[in-house]
Each structure stands twice: as C-alpha cells, then as structure tokens.
Amino acid sequence: xxxxxxxxxxxxxxITVRGQPDFxxxxxxxxxxxxxxxxxxxxxxxxxxxxxxxDARGFGHEGYGVADPDSALVNAVLSxxxxxxxxxxxxxxxxxxxxxxxxxxxxxxxxxxxxxxxxVEACRALPEGHEIRLYKNNSDGKGNSYGAHENYLLARxxxxxxxxxxxxxxxxxxxxxxxxGKVGAENGRPxxxxxxxxxxxxxxxxxxxxxxxxxxxxxxxxxxxxxxxKYRRLHVIIGxxxxxxxxxxxxxxxxxxxxxxxxxxxxxxxxxxEDPVEACWKVSHDPTLTEPLSLxxxxxxxxxxxxxxxxxxxxxxxxxxxxxxxxxxxxxxxxGVLEDLESEPMKTADRLDWAAxxxxxxxxxxxxxxxxDAAKLKALDLQYHDVHPERGLYHRLVRRGAMRRLFxxxxxxxxxxxxxxxxxxxxxxxxxxxxxxxxxxxxxDSLVFDVGEAHLKxxxxxxxxxxxxxxxxxxxxxxxxxxxxxxxxxx
Amino acid sequence: xxDQERARRPARRQEETDExxxxxxxVEADTEKIDELLDEIDSVLEENAEEFVKNYxxxxxx
Numbered sequence: 001x002x003x004x005x006x007x008x009x010x011x012x013x014x015i016t017v018r019g020q021p022d023f024x025x026x027x028x029x030x031x032x033x034x035x036x037x038x039x040x041x042x043x044x045x046x047x048x049x050x051x052x053x054x055d056a057r058g059f060g061h062e063g064y065g066v067a068d069p070d071s072a073l074v075n076a077v078l079s080x081x082x083x084x085x086x087x088x089x090x091x092x093x094x095x096x097x098x099x100x101x102x103x104x105x106x107x108x109x110x111x112x113x114x115x116x117x118x119x120v121e122a123c124r125a126l127p128e129g130h131e132i133r134l135y136k137n138n139s140d141g142k143g144n145s146y147g148a149h150e151n152y153l154l155a156r157x158x159x160x161x162x163x164x165x166x167x168x169x170x171x172x173x174x175x176x177x178x179x180x181g182k183v184g185a186e187n188g189r190p191x192x193x194x195x196x197x198x199x200x201x202x203x204x205x206x207x208x209x210x211x212x213x214x215x216x217x218x219x220x221x222x223x224x225x226x227x228x229x230k231y232r233r234l235h236v237i238i239g240x241x242x243x244x245x246x247x248x249x250x251x252x253x254x255x256x257x258x259x260x261x262x263x264x265x266x267x268x269x270x271x272x273x274e275d276p277v278e279a280c281w282k283v284s285h286d287p288t289l290t291e292p293l294s295l296x297x298x299x300x301x302x303x304x305x306x307x308x309x310x311x312x313x314x315x316x317x318x319x320x321x322x323x324x325x326x327x328x329x330x331x332x333x334x335x336g337v338l339e340d341l342e343s344e345p346m347k348t349a350d351r352l353d354w355a356a357x358x359x360x361x362x363x364x365x366x367x368x369x370x371x372x373d374a375a376k377l378k379a380l381d382l383q384y385h386d387v388h389p390e391r392g393l394y395h396r397l398v399r400r401g402a403m404r405r406l407f408x409x410x411x412x413x414x415x416x417x418x419x420x421x422x423x424x425x426x427x428x429x430x431x432x433x434x435x436x437x438x439x440x441x442x443x444x445d446s447l448v449f450d451v452g453e454a455h456l457k458x459x460x461x462x463x464x465x466x467x468x469x470x471x472x473x474x475x476x477x478x479x480x481x482x483x484x485x486x487x488x489x490x491x
Numbered sequence: 492x493x494d495q496e497r498a499r500r501p502a503r504r505q506e507e508t509d510e511x512x513x514x515x516x517x518v519e520a521d522t523e524k525i526d527e528l529l530d531e532i533d534s535v536l537e538e539n540a541e542e543f544v545k546n547y548x549x550x551x552x553x
Contacts, residue, residue, distance in 0.1 A: 012552040021546045089550035141544070146552030211553040237553065360532070363525050379540035380532070382547055391535055400528060 001321070002260035003231075006097050006153040006423055006464045007252055009108045011241045012090035012146040013115055013387070014135035017126070025089035028122075028132055030074045032091045035121035036114065038417060039079035041436045046443035077442045079417055079433040080110060081425030084118075090146050091115060091134065096425030097444070097464050100326045101253035103420055106407055108248050110415035112136055116387045117416075136241045137385035138198035141378060143186050145202045147211060148241035152256060153464055154232040156224070158263050163234065164207055164218050166262050169271045170255075170310055171217055171238050173293075173303035175200060175283045177337050178251045180240040181354030183361065183372065183381045185285065192285045193372040194361065196354045198240045200284030206276050211237050217276055225444035227462040234259065238280070243385065243394035245406040246333060246351040253330030258310065261317045268313060271306060272296040279303075287358060289341055307338055350404050356397055357384050424467030430476045431485075438482030451483040459489060 015032070017023035034042075074086040081096030093111035098104040119132045126132070139145045154163070179196030187201040195201075208216035217238050224231040236255065242248045261267050273279045274294040282291050283303045292300035311334050318327045333351075340347035349355040361377050364370060370377060386392035397403045419429025424445075431439055431447055440456060441448035449457045461467050479485045537543040 014547070014549050016547055025550055088552045090552045092552075140547050140549040142548060144549045144551045146549060149553070212551055215553075359525075360528075363529050364532075367526070367529055375541040375544050376536070378544045379537055382544065383535075383537060393532060393535075396528075396532060396535065400524075400531075402528070 002263035003153055003155045004099075004465060005256035005260055006099065007101065007104045007256055008095045008097050008151050009104060009111075009248070009252070010092060010094040010147070010149045010151070011108070011111060011136060012087055012092045012138075012148070014137055014140065014146065014385070015090060016133050016135075017130055018133055019127075019130040026086060029086040029089060029091040031122040031125065032115070032118045032132060032134070033074045033076060033084050033086055035125070036076060036078070036084055036118040037121050038114070038117070039433050039436070040076040040084065041432050041439045041442075042076050043439060044441040044448075045075040045083065045085065046441060046446075077428060077432050077439070078114065079419065079429050080107065080415060081419035081423075081429035081432075082107065082111065082114070083442075083444075084114060088146070091118070096420055096429065097423040098420050098425075099422040099465075100324070101249050101256055101330060102326050102406065104252040105245050105249040106411060106415050107420065108242075109245055109407060109412050112243075112387050113412055113416050116389070119387070133391075134387045135382060135385040136243060136387055137180065137382065138240055139182060139186060139202075141182070141184065141186065141381070145186075145199060145215075147237055148199075148239055149211075150236040150239055150252060150255065152234045152236070152259050153226070154234050154259060155263055156228070156230050156232055158232070160220070160232070162262060163259075165270045165272065166267050167258065168206060168217055168276050169273050169306060170258050171236070172273060172276050172279050172283060173306045173310075174251070174254065175280070176289055176303050176307060176341055177247065177334075177348075177352055178239050178242070179284060179352070179354040180242055180385070181357035181381070183378050185281075189281050190285070194287055194358055195281075195284045196287060197284040199238060200281045203238055203280045204277060217280060226464050231464070240353070241385075242353050243392075244351055244353050244356070244403060246404050247353060249406055250330065250333050250337060250351075253327070254310070254314070254334055257314045257317065257322075257327065257330060260322070261314060264317070264321060266313070266317045266321070269309075271309065287345065287354075289345060304338065304341055308342075311335060311338060350402060353384070353394070356394070356403060357381065360384070360393065360397075421469040421473075423465055424461045424463065426469050427461065427467030427472050427476075430472070431482075434476060435482040435485065449482045449486060451481075451486055457486045457491075459486070 015025055015028055017028050076084045083094040095107040115134050119134050122132050175197050180198050182195050182198050185192045189201040202215050203217055204214045205216040207218045209220050219235045219237045221235045224233050274296050279293045289304050292302055294300050315331050318331055349359045384393040389395045419425045438449045440450045445461050447459045
C-alpha cells in the first residue's frame with residue numbers, strides 16, 4: 001500500500017513598489033514578511049543553514065528604515081504551520097504539510113491572503129504614494145522566472161529512476177491543466193502569441209538538481225524533511241502558481257495519485273517521450289491542444305490524449321485502492337476538465353487560469369482592436385495575478401461568478417490562522433500560537449525551544465503524520481508553558 | 492419505415508430551430524456579460540499599461 005501522500009506547496013510571489021521603480025526587491029520582500037499581522041514567530045530557520053537572512057542583510061537598509069538587524073531576520077513560522085520568508089528577492093509562502101489535495105489547495109489559497117494582508121500592513125510604513133504590489137505568477141515576461149513548487153511524500157524504497165521514467169511525461173502533459181497562461185515566449189523559445197504556462201519556456205533539462213538555471217523537468221533535490229531512511233520528498237518544480245482553487249486541487253490531486261500508483265506498481269506503461277524538453281514548451285505553446293508529441297517507442301499522441309490515458313489508469317487505481325471521497329473528486333474534476341479541453345477548451349475558463357486569462361485577452365483584443373504585442377494585453381496578463389482583491393483580475397472574475405471555487409472565504413480565513421490537524425504542521429502551528437516567546441528556531445522536521453535552561457531544547461518531528469491533533473492536542477491543551485511541554489515530552 | 496421517418500422529420504426540424512435559438516440567446520447573453528466584464532476591468536486596469544509592464548522586472552528566484 002502506497003505511503004500517505006502528505007503534500008504542500010511553496011510559492012514565490014512577484015513584487016513591485018508602485019511609485020518607486022528602482023525599489024530593492026529584497027528589502028521590500030523583508031518588509032512584507034515582517035509586517036504579517038497574524039500570529040507568527042520570527043525564528044532562525046534551522047541551525048544548519050549558513051545564514052537564513054543573508055539576502056536581506058546584504059542589501060543595505062536605506063530607504064525604508066530597516067535599521068534593526070532583527071527586523072531583517074526574515075523567517076517566520078505562522079500559526080497555520082506555514083513558513084513565510086524572503087527567498088532571493090521574493091517573498092515566499094511555504095504552506096504547511098497537508099493531509100490531502102483538497103487541504104493542500106486550501107492552504108495554498110490561504111497563502112495569498114497571508115501575502116495580501118502583509119503587503120497592506122507593510123504599505124503603512126512607506127512614504128506617501130508608494131505601494132507594494134504582489135503577484136502570484138512565475139515570470140516577469142522578460143526572461144526572469146520564480147517558482148511555484150509542490151512537495152509530495154514518497155517512500156524511500158521507491159527507486160528514483162522509476163519516478164523519472166514514469167513521471168516525466170505526466171509532468172509535461174499535465175501542463176494542459178496546470179498552466180496559468182502567458183502572453184508571448186521567453187528564454188529563447190520560438191515566438192508565440194499566447195501559451196498555456198508561465199514556466200515551460202524555462203525548462204532545459206530532463207533531470208537535475210538545479211532550480212534557478214537549466215531547470216529540469218524532474219528535480220532531484222533529496223531533502224526529505226523527515227526520516228531519511230523511510231522517506232523522500234519529491235520536489236516538483238515544473239508547475240505554475242495557480243489562482244484557481246479547482247486547478248490547484250487538480251494539480252496536487254492528480255500528481256499525488258500518480259505517485260501513489262507508482263509506489264503500488266499500478267502504472268502499466270511509462271509512456272516515455274522522445275524529447276521531453278522540446279515537448280515541454282511545445283505543449284505550452286499550443287492553446288489548440290492539437291500538437292502531436294513523438295513517443296520514444298514510436299508513434300505520436302497529443303498531450304491531451306496522453307492525459308486521458310493517465311486518467312483511465314488512475315480511475316481504475318482509485319476504484320481498487322483509494323476509498324476516501326477526495327480521490328473520487330480528483331477523478332471527477334480531472335475528467336470534466338479533459339473532456340471540456342477536448343470538445344471546446346474555453347469551456348474550462350471557469351476552472352483553469354490559462355483559459356480564463358485567454359478569454360479575457362481575446363475579449364479585449366476584439367473589442368479594442370489590439371494586436372498580441374499591445375502593452376494593454378501584457379498588463380492584463382500581469383494584473384490577472386495581483387493578490388489584491390480589488391485589483392486582481394482573477395478576483396474580479398470570482399466576484400462575478402465566472403470562476404468556480406472550492407472554498408468559502410471563511411474556510412480560507414480559518415486556514416490562515418489554524419494549522420492542518422492531521423500532520424505535524426498541527427504541532428508546529430500550535431506551538432507558534434501557544435509558546436511564541438519560547439520558540440527560537442524551526443525547520444520542517446524540528447522545533448527548538450528556549451525554556452530558560454542552559455541548553456536549548458530541540459523537538460524532532462521526523463514523522464510527517466505525527467504531531468497531529470489526535471496525538472498531541474490533549475498534551476498541548478494540558479501544559480501551561482513550553483517548559484512543561486518539554487518536560488512532558490521527556491526533557 | 493420511410494413513411495415513419497418522413498413523418499418525424501418536421502418535428503425534428505422544429506427541435507433544431509429551438510436549439511439554435513437557445514444557443515443564439517446564450518451567446519448574446521455571454522457577449523453582454525463579457526462586455527460588462529471588460530468595462531469593469533478597464534476601470535481597475537493600471538493607468539499606464541506600458542509603464543506598468545516596463546517596470547515589472549523581477550529577479551529570478553527559486
């Protein structure tokens with residue numbers, strides 16, 4: 001039986017400061033992170049890392065009065081179990097470990113709210129007329145990309161070669177429903193008017209360790225954030241940040257199913273492509289979804305046809321192995337999206353960001369007589385992703401009932417403050433809420449407390465599904481402070 | 492057999508007409524909705540698109 005596919009997302013947001021084109025992105029990102037108004041603890045993110053706040057410190061402090069070195073320590077753990085920090089020159093939200101894809105999509109959406117309310121707070125410290133704006137996208141349209149990564153718990157004994165053989169084609173072809181859409185091409189790829197994804201142009205290798213240049217379709221970073229004898233964490237870097245809740249759910253759910261089926265030996269074929277890197281941008285550059293891809297063993301198939309194969313396998317797999325309703329929901333959403341993409345792609349404009357954006361762009365093109373190179377269309381492309389509920393075009397579509405949702409605003413608000421209950425994120429989040437003064441360092445697999453003794457106390461959390469509410473809730477309810485907690489845990 | 496088919500035909504044609512009308516109606520409604528949407532978006536779009544796009548420069552990340 002496959003391992004529980006504990007999963008989560010991490011998203012780097014694009015950042016600008018209106019009124020100050022020459023703003024320093026690292027400083028502005030630090031301002032955002034440090035302004036988060038909810039329960040959070042600024043921590044050192046693990047003792048092993050060289051310097052968690054290096055970028056921000058290195059960029060000087062002029063302009064925004066970040067004079068206190070402490071305020072440049074830009075790593076926070078939130079009461080929902082997430083990590084909020086500055087990565088390179090972007091604010092990043094790494095969501096907590098989630099129990100299933102529905103929860104994963106919910107905490108991903110909560111990240112947008114975290115970013116938005118932090119930016120609003122941060123703006124209070126800015127001079128009149130300056131305003132920080134955040135974008136949940138992955139490209140500036142000028143050759144610079146920043147990531148939206150997914151993480152899935154895998155069994156260590158699954159040979160990594162199997163992941164590469166079985167998952168590569170899936171990752172390339174899933175772009176038909178994972179893309180957030182983009183005007184034009186980048187990174188030396190052939191010119192195109194509009195493409196399905198933000199990221200495809202930046203993938204140049206089949207397999208590798210890199211994430212910032214020569215990006216690989218399958219990333220080999222081996223950092224399990226758990227017991228390395230039992231677990232891997234598959235770090236998926238080929239995906240777009242999605243605004244659509246349905247889309248994030250489908251992206252996480254279909255991948256989790258594929259990996260579970262792989263662990264259970266339930267994938268009948270590898271479906272390897274002749275040239276995955278070329279296929280990657282070709283799929284993205286084809287909004288008609290008709291481009292045939294060459295298969296390694298001969299023959300050709302479109303990305304959509306290959307996705308129908310995966311869907312068929314996963315449907316069978318869910319019927320025999322997965323009895324939680326959430327997996328039936330994945331199959332249902334998946335089938336609906338693929339069938340609509342096959343009959344009339346624009347039918348998916350209520351579920352897929354790329355289709356929603358494409359429809360908007362086509363609307364403006366027709367009404368205003370614009371060409372694809374019009375600045376207005378590129379502006380629309382960017383503004384679709386603005387996290388501000390008034391400015392963001394995705395939000396406008398939602399408010400008009402043009403995008404399907406999976407969650408209510410209340411559910412999202414609860415996910416901003418409360419951790420998932422069935423993973424170790426629960427323990428992390430509760431400790432942030434209950435013992436903020438004692439928490440000094442954190443990592444995905446440990447927390448470090450200062451309880452006033454000679455040594456700091458480290459609590460390891462090497463099992464992603466322990467530290468859940470059932471196991472530690474009563475204990476956390478019963479202790480008065482971190483000192484009692486440490487004592488109860490055995491000193 | 493042939494008679495039966497012939498007999499059914501007018502009815503089918505009537506259905507087709509109805510369907511076509513319905514489709515036309517919904518297309519019209521859609522167009523109206525889209526125009527409304529575009530107007531709304533026009534009101535929130537960044538004032539100077541060219542400047543906005545030009546200034547949107549990010550450092551690579553990940």
